[in-house]
Amino acid sequence: MNDLLQLEVHDLEVQVLTGIYSEETHLPQPLRISMTVDLALPERFLPDTPLSASKSYIDLKHAATTALPQGVHFTLIEGVAEHICETLFVSDERVKRVQVKIVKLAISENGESIGITLVRHRR
Numbered sequence: 001m002n003d004l005l006q007l008e009v010h011d012l013e014v015q016v017l018t019g020i021y022s023e024e025t026h027l028p029q030p031l032r033i034s035m036t037v038d039l040a041l042p043e044r045f046l047p048d049t050p051l052s053a054s055k056s057y058i059d060l061k062h063a064a065t066t067a068l069p070q071g072v073h074f075t076l077i078e079g080v081a082e083h084i085c086e087t088l089f090v091s092d093e094r095v096k097r098v099q100v101k102i103v104k105l106a107i108s109e110n111g112e113s114i115g116i117t118l119v120r121h122r123r
C-alpha cells in the first residue's frame with residue numbers, strides 16, 4: 001500500500017449563498033465544511049523538514065472561506081464542494097485527491113446532519 005499524508009480541516013462554519021428554493025437565493029446560509037486532502041509525500045519527514053516539504057493545512061481553510069466567490073449563488077452544495085476541490089488542485093500539483101463534506105446546518109430539525117461528500121481525484 002502507498003504511503004499517504006492526509007491534511008485535514010473539520011467543522012469550519014462558513015456562510016455561503018446556496019440553495020434551490022427561492023427563500024434560499026438571497027441570503028447566505030451556514031454550511032459546516034470538512035476537508036481531507038491526499039498529498040504526495042517526500043521520502044522522509046525529519047525533525048528539521050520545512051513546511052515546503054508538506055502543505056499548510058491553512059490552505060484548506062482558505063479554499064473553503066476566502067477563496068469562495070462572494071455574491072455567486074451556488075444552486076447545489078455540490079457546486080460549493082467542486083469549487084473547493086478546484087482551488088486545492090490548482091494551487092498545488094502534489095494534491096492528488098480531495099474529499100469535501102458539507103452539512104447544510106439550516107435544514108436540521110432535530111440535530112441530524114444533512115449534506116454531501118464529494119471526492120475528486122486529480123485527472
Ligand SMILES: Nc1nc2c(c(=O)[nH]1)N=C([C@H](O)[C@@H](O)CO)CN2
Nearest residue numbers: 019020021024075076077078104107
Ligand atoms: N444533493 C443535494 N440535494 C439537495 C440540495 C443540494 O444542494 N444538494 N439542496 C436542497 C435545497 O436547497 C434544500 O436544502 C432546502 O431545504 C435540497 N436537496
